[in-house]
Amino acid sequence: MIDVSGLVHRYGEATALDGVDLGIDDGEFVVLAGANGSGKTTLVRHWNGLLDPDAGTVRVNGTRVDEDLVAARTAVGMVFQEPRDGFVAATVGRDVAFGPENLGLPRREVDERVADALDAVNLTGRGDERIDALSGGERERVAIAGALAMRPDHLVLDEPFTGLDAPARGSVLERLCALHDAGTSVVVVTHDLRDVLAPADRLVVMSDGSVVVNDAPGAAVKRLAGLPVERPC
Protein backbone atom coordinates (compact mmCIF):
# COMPACT_ATOMS: atom_id res chain seq x y z
CA MET A 1 0.00 0.00 0.00
CA ILE A 2 1.22 3.48 -0.89
CA ASP A 3 -0.40 6.19 1.19
CA VAL A 4 0.13 9.85 0.33
CA SER A 5 -1.28 12.41 2.74
CA GLY A 6 -1.27 16.19 2.40
CA LEU A 7 1.83 16.07 0.18
CA VAL A 8 3.29 19.42 -0.80
CA HIS A 9 6.35 19.83 -3.02
CA ARG A 10 7.89 23.11 -4.09
CA TYR A 11 10.67 23.82 -6.54
CA GLY A 12 11.82 27.20 -5.26
CA GLU A 13 8.78 29.48 -5.38
CA ALA A 14 6.77 27.13 -7.63
CA THR A 15 4.36 24.68 -6.01
CA ALA A 16 4.41 21.39 -7.96
CA LEU A 17 2.25 19.40 -5.50
CA ASP A 18 -0.36 21.27 -3.56
CA GLY A 19 -1.57 18.96 -0.78
CA VAL A 20 -2.05 15.61 -2.53
CA ASP A 21 -3.96 12.78 -0.83
CA LEU A 22 -3.85 9.45 -2.64
CA GLY A 23 -3.72 5.74 -1.83
CA ILE A 24 -2.56 2.89 -4.07
CA ASP A 25 -3.71 -0.52 -2.86
CA ASP A 26 -1.76 -3.73 -3.24
CA GLY A 27 -2.60 -5.40 -6.53
CA GLU A 28 -4.31 -2.36 -8.10
CA PHE A 29 -3.78 -1.14 -11.68
CA VAL A 30 -3.90 2.65 -11.57
CA VAL A 31 -3.48 5.10 -14.43
CA LEU A 32 -2.11 8.47 -13.33
CA ALA A 33 -2.83 11.06 -16.00
CA GLY A 34 -2.63 14.82 -16.43
CA ALA A 35 -1.15 17.47 -18.68
CA ASN A 36 2.56 18.17 -18.89
CA GLY A 37 3.65 19.92 -15.73
CA SER A 38 0.64 18.83 -13.65
CA GLY A 39 2.89 17.11 -11.08
CA LYS A 40 2.75 13.41 -11.99
CA THR A 41 6.49 12.76 -12.05
CA THR A 42 7.05 14.81 -8.91
CA LEU A 43 4.39 12.76 -7.11
CA VAL A 44 5.78 9.35 -8.00
CA ARG A 45 9.35 10.38 -7.21
CA HIS A 46 8.20 10.81 -3.62
CA TRP A 47 7.13 7.17 -3.46
CA ASN A 48 10.67 5.94 -3.20
CA GLY A 49 12.24 8.92 -1.56
CA LEU A 50 13.87 10.61 -4.54
CA LEU A 51 12.38 13.87 -3.29
CA ASP A 52 11.64 15.15 0.22
CA PRO A 53 8.19 16.53 1.08
CA ASP A 54 7.84 20.21 1.98
CA ALA A 55 4.75 19.12 3.91
CA GLY A 56 2.74 15.93 4.32
CA THR A 57 3.78 12.30 4.43
CA VAL A 58 4.26 9.31 2.16
CA ARG A 59 4.02 5.83 3.63
CA VAL A 60 4.82 2.58 1.84
CA ASN A 61 3.46 -0.55 3.50
CA GLY A 62 2.81 1.53 6.62
CA THR A 63 6.35 2.93 7.00
CA ARG A 64 7.25 6.53 6.27
CA VAL A 65 9.50 6.67 3.21
CA ASP A 66 11.95 9.07 4.88
CA GLU A 67 12.31 6.66 7.81
CA ASP A 68 13.29 3.66 5.69
CA LEU A 69 14.47 4.51 2.18
CA VAL A 70 15.69 0.99 1.47
CA ALA A 71 12.29 -0.51 2.31
CA ALA A 72 10.53 2.04 0.08
CA ARG A 73 12.92 1.46 -2.82
CA THR A 74 12.54 -2.30 -2.49
CA ALA A 75 8.74 -2.13 -2.36
CA VAL A 76 8.30 0.45 -5.16
CA GLY A 77 9.99 -0.36 -8.46
CA MET A 78 10.34 2.63 -10.78
CA VAL A 79 10.76 2.69 -14.53
CA PHE A 80 11.52 6.26 -15.46
CA GLN A 81 10.90 8.18 -18.63
CA GLU A 82 13.40 7.37 -21.37
CA PRO A 83 14.85 4.22 -19.74
CA ARG A 84 16.93 3.99 -22.89
CA ASP A 85 19.28 6.53 -21.29
CA GLY A 86 19.38 4.72 -17.96
CA PHE A 87 20.90 1.34 -18.70
CA VAL A 88 24.00 0.52 -16.69
CA ALA A 89 25.30 -2.45 -18.66
CA ALA A 90 25.77 -3.40 -22.31
CA THR A 91 23.80 -6.63 -22.23
CA VAL A 92 20.26 -7.43 -21.13
CA GLY A 93 21.17 -9.92 -18.40
CA ARG A 94 23.94 -7.78 -16.89
CA ASP A 95 21.63 -4.79 -16.73
CA VAL A 96 18.74 -6.66 -15.10
CA ALA A 97 21.16 -8.22 -12.60
CA PHE A 98 22.47 -4.83 -11.45
CA GLY A 99 19.79 -4.15 -8.81
CA PRO A 100 19.81 -7.59 -7.15
CA GLU A 101 23.63 -7.62 -7.21
CA ASN A 102 23.62 -4.33 -5.33
CA LEU A 103 21.40 -5.91 -2.69
CA GLY A 104 24.31 -8.29 -2.09
CA LEU A 105 22.26 -11.37 -2.94
CA PRO A 106 24.01 -14.69 -3.63
CA ARG A 107 24.80 -15.39 -7.31
CA ARG A 108 22.22 -18.15 -7.55
CA GLU A 109 19.42 -15.89 -6.35
CA VAL A 110 20.54 -13.09 -8.68
CA ASP A 111 20.45 -15.51 -11.62
CA GLU A 112 17.03 -16.78 -10.60
CA ARG A 113 15.64 -13.24 -10.30
CA VAL A 114 17.07 -12.24 -13.68
CA ALA A 115 15.57 -15.33 -15.34
CA ASP A 116 12.16 -14.73 -13.71
CA ALA A 117 12.18 -11.02 -14.64
CA LEU A 118 13.07 -11.78 -18.28
CA ASP A 119 10.32 -14.42 -18.39
CA ALA A 120 7.83 -11.85 -17.07
CA VAL A 121 8.55 -9.44 -19.93
CA ASN A 122 8.73 -12.11 -22.63
CA LEU A 123 12.50 -11.88 -23.09
CA THR A 124 13.27 -15.41 -21.93
CA GLY A 125 16.77 -16.56 -22.84
CA ARG A 126 17.84 -13.20 -24.29
CA GLY A 127 20.16 -12.17 -21.46
CA ASP A 128 23.28 -12.18 -23.61
CA GLU A 129 21.91 -9.80 -26.23
CA ARG A 130 23.23 -6.27 -26.50
CA ILE A 131 20.75 -3.62 -25.37
CA ASP A 132 21.79 -1.23 -28.15
CA ALA A 133 20.67 -3.82 -30.72
CA LEU A 134 17.11 -4.05 -29.34
CA SER A 135 13.99 -2.24 -30.51
CA GLY A 136 12.41 0.53 -28.43
CA GLY A 137 9.70 -1.77 -27.09
CA GLU A 138 12.24 -4.44 -26.16
CA ARG A 139 14.35 -1.84 -24.35
CA GLU A 140 11.31 -0.69 -22.40
CA ARG A 141 10.71 -4.30 -21.41
CA VAL A 142 14.35 -4.64 -20.29
CA ALA A 143 13.85 -1.59 -18.08
CA ILE A 144 10.70 -3.17 -16.64
CA ALA A 145 12.62 -6.41 -16.02
CA GLY A 146 15.28 -4.43 -14.15
CA ALA A 147 12.62 -3.08 -11.81
CA LEU A 148 10.95 -6.48 -11.45
CA ALA A 149 14.22 -8.14 -10.47
CA MET A 150 13.94 -6.19 -7.22
CA ARG A 151 10.63 -8.05 -6.62
CA PRO A 152 8.62 -4.88 -5.91
CA ASP A 153 5.08 -4.81 -4.51
CA HIS A 154 4.34 -1.83 -6.76
CA LEU A 155 5.66 -1.21 -10.25
CA VAL A 156 5.51 2.45 -11.31
CA LEU A 157 6.16 3.41 -14.92
CA ASP A 158 6.55 7.03 -15.98
CA GLU A 159 5.37 7.47 -19.60
CA PRO A 160 6.31 3.91 -20.63
CA PHE A 161 4.84 4.28 -24.12
CA THR A 162 6.72 7.40 -25.22
CA GLY A 163 8.31 6.86 -28.61
CA LEU A 164 6.90 3.34 -29.07
CA ASP A 165 5.01 2.32 -32.18
CA ALA A 166 1.63 0.58 -31.86
CA PRO A 167 2.92 -3.03 -31.79
CA ALA A 168 5.61 -2.18 -29.20
CA ARG A 169 3.09 -0.27 -27.13
CA GLY A 170 0.78 -3.30 -27.30
CA SER A 171 3.48 -5.71 -26.18
CA VAL A 172 4.51 -3.52 -23.22
CA LEU A 173 0.87 -3.11 -22.17
CA GLU A 174 0.26 -6.85 -22.49
CA ARG A 175 3.22 -7.52 -20.16
CA LEU A 176 1.88 -4.98 -17.63
CA CYS A 177 -1.51 -6.68 -17.66
CA ALA A 178 0.13 -10.07 -17.08
CA LEU A 179 2.09 -8.67 -14.12
CA HIS A 180 -1.07 -7.16 -12.72
CA ASP A 181 -2.88 -10.49 -13.12
CA ALA A 182 -0.02 -12.12 -11.20
CA GLY A 183 -0.60 -9.76 -8.26
CA THR A 184 1.82 -6.84 -8.72
CA SER A 185 0.30 -3.42 -8.35
CA VAL A 186 0.94 -1.37 -11.49
CA VAL A 187 0.84 2.42 -11.75
CA VAL A 188 1.18 3.85 -15.27
CA VAL A 189 1.90 7.56 -15.51
CA THR A 190 0.75 8.92 -18.85
CA HIS A 191 -0.87 11.88 -20.55
CA ASP A 192 -2.28 9.57 -23.22
CA LEU A 193 -5.16 7.30 -22.22
CA ARG A 194 -5.40 5.19 -25.38
CA ASP A 195 -5.62 1.45 -24.59
CA VAL A 196 -4.48 1.79 -21.02
CA LEU A 197 -7.86 2.35 -19.39
CA ALA A 198 -9.30 -1.05 -20.29
CA PRO A 199 -7.13 -3.00 -17.84
CA ALA A 200 -7.13 -0.24 -15.18
CA ASP A 201 -8.98 -0.40 -11.87
CA ARG A 202 -8.79 3.33 -11.36
CA LEU A 203 -7.97 6.57 -13.16
CA VAL A 204 -6.36 9.41 -11.23
CA VAL A 205 -6.03 12.76 -12.99
CA MET A 206 -3.81 15.60 -11.82
CA SER A 207 -4.04 19.26 -12.69
CA ASP A 208 -1.83 22.05 -11.33
CA GLY A 209 -0.41 19.91 -8.53
CA SER A 210 -3.72 18.53 -7.29
CA VAL A 211 -5.71 15.33 -7.82
CA VAL A 212 -8.87 16.44 -9.65
CA VAL A 213 -10.34 13.04 -10.63
CA ASN A 214 -9.95 9.76 -8.74
CA ASP A 215 -12.45 7.12 -9.76
CA ALA A 216 -13.11 3.87 -11.64
CA PRO A 217 -12.22 4.45 -15.32
CA GLY A 218 -15.81 4.39 -16.60
CA ALA A 219 -16.93 7.06 -14.17
CA ALA A 220 -13.67 9.02 -14.37
CA VAL A 221 -13.72 9.34 -18.16
CA LYS A 222 -17.07 11.15 -17.97
CA ARG A 223 -15.37 13.84 -15.92
CA LEU A 224 -12.48 14.49 -18.31
CA ALA A 225 -14.25 17.18 -20.35
CA GLY A 226 -12.24 20.35 -20.12
CA LEU A 227 -9.18 18.63 -18.68
CA PRO A 228 -6.01 18.59 -20.78
CA VAL A 229 -5.84 14.81 -21.17
CA GLU A 230 -6.00 12.83 -24.40
CA ARG A 231 -9.22 10.88 -24.13
CA PRO A 232 -9.32 7.20 -25.04
CA CYS A 233 -10.35 6.42 -28.63
Ligand SMILES: Nc1ncnc2c1ncn2[C@@H]1O[C@H](COP(=O)(O)OP(=O)(O)OP(=O)(O)O)[C@@H](O)[C@H]1O
Ligand atom coordinates in the same frame (compact mmCIF):
# COMPACT_ATOMS: atom_id res chain seq x y z
N1 LIG B 1 13.73 19.92 -11.14
C1 LIG B 1 12.79 20.86 -11.25
N2 LIG B 1 13.07 22.15 -10.96
C2 LIG B 1 12.14 23.11 -11.05
N3 LIG B 1 10.87 22.90 -11.42
C3 LIG B 1 10.52 21.64 -11.73
C4 LIG B 1 11.46 20.56 -11.67
N4 LIG B 1 10.84 19.41 -12.03
C5 LIG B 1 9.57 19.76 -12.31
N5 LIG B 1 9.38 21.09 -12.14
C6 LIG B 1 8.11 21.81 -12.32
O1 LIG B 1 7.14 21.24 -11.45
C7 LIG B 1 5.88 21.13 -12.09
C8 LIG B 1 5.45 19.67 -12.13
O2 LIG B 1 6.35 18.94 -12.96
P1 LIG B 1 6.27 17.38 -13.16
O3 LIG B 1 7.43 16.98 -14.02
O4 LIG B 1 6.08 16.72 -11.86
O5 LIG B 1 4.92 17.24 -13.98
P2 LIG B 1 4.44 16.09 -14.95
O6 LIG B 1 2.96 16.08 -14.82
O7 LIG B 1 5.16 14.84 -14.66
O8 LIG B 1 4.85 16.64 -16.36
P3 LIG B 1 5.53 15.87 -17.60
O9 LIG B 1 4.44 15.07 -18.20
O10 LIG B 1 5.95 17.03 -18.47
O11 LIG B 1 6.68 15.10 -17.06
C9 LIG B 1 6.07 21.75 -13.48
O12 LIG B 1 5.66 23.09 -13.40
C10 LIG B 1 7.55 21.64 -13.72
O13 LIG B 1 8.00 22.68 -14.58
